[in-house]
Amino acid sequence: MNDLSQFESVGFEYTKKLKTLKIKNIDDFLKYPIEFIHEKSGIDIKRLEQFSDLFDLYRVPQLSAREAELLYNANINSVEELSHRQSIRIYYKLKNIDEETYFIILQLPTFAQIDEWIYFAKMLTKRIKYGLNIPLILFPMVSIRNASELKNYKIFTLNDFISKEPNIPKIWRNINMKRKDYKKLIGMIGFVKIAGVDIYFAKIFQDAGIKNVKEFKELEADEILKMVKTVQIQEISCIEEIDIETIKEIKKSILEDEF
Amino acid sequence: MVLIDTLIISLYITVGVIGFLFGFSLVFKNLKKINRIEREKFDFGDWLASIGFGSMFTLAILFALNLSIDTINASGDPLPSIAGYLLAIMLGILLVYPLWEVFFLGRPTSDSVHDFHKFLESRILDRFKGKIAYLVSFGIFIVIYIIPVIVFTLLSTYDFLEIVFIWFLLFPLFFLNYFAANGIVSGILQTSYRRTISSDILEATNIGQNKKKKFMNGFTIAITWLPFLLNAYTIANVLIRAASGYEFSQKDNLMGYISLITTVPLGIKGFFDKFWNKKSKTKTIDFLFSGYIFIAIGINMLINFFQINKDLVGSVLSQVNILEPLIPVFSDYTLLVPIIVIQSFITLIYGIIIFVQRNSDFHSDIRLRATSIAFGIKDLDDLIIKNVPGPKKSRKIKERKYDFLTLYKSLLLPNLYSRYGVDLNEQVRLKARQYLLLISINDTAHAQKIVNFVFETSIDSKVSKDSKELNYSKYSVKESINLLGDIGKKYPEFVMDRLINALSDSDIQIQRYILDALGDIGEKKENLIIILDEIQPLLVSPLYELRTAAFQAISEMVMEGQGDNEFIQIALGKIYNILSDSYINSDVIDTAMESLVQMSAKVADDLDISKILPFIHYSEGKDKDTNNYIIQNAIIVLGYMVYYNIDTFPLKDIRNFLKDERNFIRYVASDAIGNFILKCSDGHKEILLIDLMVMSLYDEDSDVNEMCAESITEFLILNKRYEPIIDGQKISVLDYYLKALSSSERKIAEKASEALKSISPLYEENIYPQLEEIIKKQENLELVRDCLHVIALSGIEEHLSVDLNLIYNLTEHTDASVRAEAIYTLGLLSKNRPEIDEKHVIKLIDDSDPQVRQETIFALGKIGINKPNEVIPVLIQGIFDIDRQSEDKINEVELFAESLGLIGAEHPSNEVIIVLQSTLMGDTNPFTKDVIAHALGAIGHGMIRSGNATKRIENDAFYNRVAWLRRSGKIEYTIGNLVIIFIEALQLKAIPNSIMNEISDAVQDLLPVFLFVDEDERKKNIILTTIKELLAQAYYSNYNNEILETIDRVDSLISFKRSFETDLTSLQEQFVFFAKQYTSDGKQFYDQGGVFLELAEKDPEFYDYALRSFEIAIDLAPFEFFTPDCLLHMASILEQKKEYQKAKKKFEEALEIFSSLDEIEKMKECESALTSIQQHL
Secondary structure, three states, X not given: OOXXXXXXXXXXXXXXXHHHOOOOEHHHHHHOOHHHHHHHHOOOHHHHHHHHHHHHHHOOOOOOHHHHHHHHHOOOOOXXXXXXXXXXXXXHHHHHHHHHOOOOOOOXXXXXXXXXHHHHHHHHHOOOOXXXXXXXXXXXXXXXXXXXXXXXXXXXXXXXXXXXXXXXXOHXXXXXXXXXXXXXXXXXXXXXXXXXXXXXXXXXXXXXXXXXXXXHHHOOHHHHHHHHHHHHOOOOOOOOOOOHHHHHHHHHHHHHHHO | OHXXXXXXXXXXXXXXXXXXXXXXXXXXXXXXXXXXXXXXXXOHHHHHHHHHHHHHHHHHHHHHHHHHHHHHOOOOOOOOOOHHHHHHHHHHHHHHHHHHXXXXXXXXXXXXXXXXXXXXXXXXXXXXXXXXXXXXXXXXXXXXXXXXXXXXXXXXXXXXXXXXXHHHXXXXXXXXXXXXXXXXXXXXXXXXXXXXXXXXXXXXXXXXXXXXXXXXXXXXXXXXXXXXXXHHXXXXXXXXXXXXXXXXXXXXXXXXXXXXXXXXXXXXXHHXXXXXXXXXXXXXXXXXXXXXXXXXXXXXXXXXXXXXXHHHHHHHHOOOHHHHHHOOOOOOOOOHHHHHHHHHXXXXXXHHHHHHXXXXXXHXXXXXXXXXXXXXXXXXXXXXXXXXXXXXXXXXXXOOOOOHHXXXXXXXXXXXXOOOOOEOOHHHHHHHHHHHHHHXXXXXXXXXXXXXXXXXXXXXXXXXXXXXXXXXXXXXXXXXXXXXXXXXXXXXXXXXXXXXXXXXXXXXXXXXHHHHHHHHHOOOHHHHHHHHHHHHHHHOOOOHHHHHHHHHHHHXXXXXXXXXXXXXXXXXXXXXXXXHHOOOOHHHHHHHHHHHHHHHHHHOOOOOHHHHHHHOOOOOOOOHHHHHHHHHHHHHHHHHXXXXXXXXXXXXXXXXXXXOOOHHHHHHHHHHHHHHHHHOOHHHHHHHHHHHHHHXXXXXXXXXHHHHHHHHHHHHHHOOOOOOXXXXXXXXXXXXXXXXXXXXXXXXXXXXXXXXXHHHHHOOOOOHHHHHHHHHHOOOHHHHHHHHHHHHHOOHXXXXXXXXXXXXXXXXXXXXXXXXXXXXHHHHHOOOOOOOOOHHHHOOOOOOOHHHHHHHHHHHHHHOOOOHHHHHHHHHHHHHHOOOOOHHHHHHHHHHHHHHXXXXXXXXXXXXXXXXXXXXXXXXXXXXXXXXXXXXXXXXXXXXXXXXXXXXXXXXXXXXXXXXXXXXXXXXXXXXXXXXXXHHHOOOOOOOHHHXXXXXXXXXXXXXXXOOOOOOOOOOOHHHHHHXXXXXXXXXXXXXXXXXXXXXXXXXXXXHHHOOXXXXXXXXXXXHHHHHHHOOOHHHHHHHHHHHHHHHOOOOOHHHHHHHHHHHHHHHOOOOOOHHHHHHHHHHHHHHOOOHHHHHHHHHHHHHHHHHOOOHXXXXXXXXXXXXXHOOO
């Protein structure tokens, strides 16, 4: 699912070249800077940038490798760009590609389908503090490979995960996730379910040593603040500083949820 | 005695004749149906299959009868017997069949009956063609059947013929027991599924079960287990007795009887259940294989009877001389008891394996079938309420009894995932939902009961949280709540208030489902007002998904609901309130704007511009991105509204946005300006056009360049030859870009060439000389490529001027990208230059550069439309020679198929169909098969337009290389042949779902052809129902949801047809409702309408069918890319029918949507139609 060869533009030859660098899948590819891959493999930097853009688009839930390539060919090179597009425009671009080039599009996507892509692209670019429609790929421990496997189960967002996970025994194994990472994910999901907490906050809490909501609840607000500050102070660019009021708000939300 | 002998002989003759006729007619009828689909005559192969199966079936039956009579005969006097002769013939078939079978598989077409055949075909035989393939087939026969026999003979003390007998018998017996196991387990599972209903479901239904019923259920389940236990007994018996010194050489009557029961009646049952009824039988081999299995059943009886009556078997063998070599086999039980035990072992072990695999397609299919049985309706007439005027029939209509418990159980089945992540219960839930809806739609009492059940189990239990003793939380409720939405459309009084009441207390997931259901119910005005009031709090919910779902519900109501202005204004009013009341809440505004964008295409003329204007400079949100989205969406909405608000359009602001630093804002602003200049006053036109022209070349974002060029193109379509003044001089837009083409700045020249692609075709001036000049200079290769591209995409004028020799020369350029572009250009030129010499293209088919190769195949597809005889052989040779398995050749294989499809669509030919069929069914990379199916589908559409496909290529040199193609027996291929090919392809294993989807779509697209064919009044819809049967059989051999969708498509078509068979509007509505129920995808109806339009060219009656198809398509998808096309087609048909008023309305509706899509050409078409229709009003 996460194979590079599934992208027609990567193709057999480049896949072979990348494999010599032990880059077998998208996650491997994303581990290295493009310049490094260029130096070691000799693949043209523009080509590598193209791959990078494609893999970025592939993060969009509900988008297959082929659809990501279609969008790339329609000059949509990033999730950000996709989030600002209109389905109608994309549809007509794809139609032109189909008619004028050798790129084969068997079924043009419907407006509704493209709207879904755009919706999810938007979800990938936003901070979501309320609700559960968070694409799972945004969780730091979910790799592209994990997300691809989850696509099989039609699990794209946290909402899907919460409703379907109880029916899939040992899901972590099916999606090729380490047990340790899975536990961490479950802890983070616990945080994100709280109104006002997004993935960034949840990650800060976990990095500060607060593994889950239960631990968060047991700690005093001042104590949490101290722990959080030690993490945030080390950040190169802090997205949002967590203050005592925020922590108190979160504690309040936890109590309300329990009630 | 003579009398008895005569009676016995008469009995054999009678049974023989009846048996033969029965077997013969089974196949005869089946093949007749297939021939009807394929429009073929009953040929030699068909007679062979019918007579072959009839004979083999009769042999087995007579043999069984003969042995039974001899066993029963207590008198001791021998009765007339033919068993020996029958056995000799059966053994002959047993020995000859395998050889015939492998040769049959060596044919170029795919003929496998089971997985082992498939393996032989795809892994070995498909790699060879012609005589070599048959030689390899013979080799396979030697390896599988002869070598093992020789080895065993050498290693054991048994004779060669004894080993031959056992070895040749083992193969069909394996299949027989495999079928038996399938039959036994499916019986157990299906009975258990229907007779074990959990207490919580019983509780919620109030149906209940008394003790007697419980006992009967338990008893029935126990009966289904019996065959399994008998098999277990056979194995256990041998093991236990072996432990106490039993030897195989001893007789065991009971074992014989049990084996007889488990292999013969249950084997036959399993065979019919799991093979005959569950495998699409379209070829001779399917039937002869069936006969082969019956032969095995017959011979197996001999083995079982040997345990019961040894002397009887001895007398049979001594009856005919050639059977004597077998006498040693039947001298003791050493060889035969293991055969009996092995059979039980296969049944038991395989049965256990499939029984415990709960997460398998097999189990899921059982649940699906149980659900269908629970519904029990095969004919729609049983559901229809016929308020036919006139005297009522006195006969009391018997009330149908549905198995509600099973349907409820199926509706709520929890998700169950296969190892590939497929929810195996999804289809079961969907079917149950569909059936419950069909039941409820014409029966108020049932509807009320179903609604109560769903509320009890799916909503109320979750709201009140006091039903803890009932474990409802384990169920999946999405489908059940969707069902409420469906039922609520007809019976809002049962559903709407309860849903609204539940909304506030439900959890977020349920709330989303409820909102979705309310969206359906609110399509009626009286419901809309109530629903809007109730969902208002959710429109400002902090939870994104809930807010979106609430706005989505409104969008759905507006898009799919009653289209009158009052209805739309009520819905919009609610959104306006949110926009003003929650102005500072950026998240809410963002979602509201999103929904307005979605609705704009339909309600652009109803929107109040003053409500949108405050948002084009929005900055209230903390999050910059959210503010940006709001501004962007506000501009998009204004872009939609501009035609209706020319005077109030905020031109100054939007024009300023053209200089905005945000690319996406410039993009939407240029779109809005582009729309504005189409209708604005002349005073604004020039300056704005110049803005766009400058931006199309100088903006740094290529999307903005493109959008500007597109806007200019649209402007020029409506304002031909408009010339703005730049630097004091009038200049044509075309010249502006031609000048830019020679710019020293590479980027500018490139952008100019991009713009010229769409702009140059609008001018009569021939721009070829300028382009040729640049190409000839060859100073800049990128520019040469761009110019070639512009030539390729330009109009007929340029095409006719092209110096082909110049392009031919470029096909030999040292730079691969230039070669590729030259080939591409030749391909596109071929439309207007049929004289293009294809040899200049063909020579590059083996180019070292992959892009050149791909462009070559693509170009050949275009050139071949004018020169099919020259190009088809090249493409066939290409797809034949290429490594079709290889991953790095996928693109090329796909292009070969696509190009063949493109040519085949214009010139359907036998050769193309055979090659595509062979690649579709053969060992081609599975990821290419969707394109192959699509190509075959394209040929199907070509056949609709031009008739059937026949042999086309008369090229001996080609046939000498691809000799196997020449030998195809078929003279003519019909659309029916294609459908049969697709049905066979649907049974291919290990094909990804996306590929299956394409194959299924290809067959669905062709199905409407069979809907209104001339047919026997007594056998209505015989072709479609046969296709449905074949599809159902295909489903059982390859569980795939796409096949189910195709089956539903057949039902939908039949319902659609029924709507034309009555004049009563109420009945018509019901049939249309069912048609939509079975297929709820508007695109399918759009395609269906397209097929009817094609057929209408020969028979105008099809216009009515097309009209209704488009009507349903719009109903199901009020705003999709095909919606305005549907309206346009409808308008044209209505105009043709001289229903001018209605036609006018449709043209206007189409015009409105085309405007929102910026489809200028279509807008013009509508406008001119509206002008011409005016004279008739």
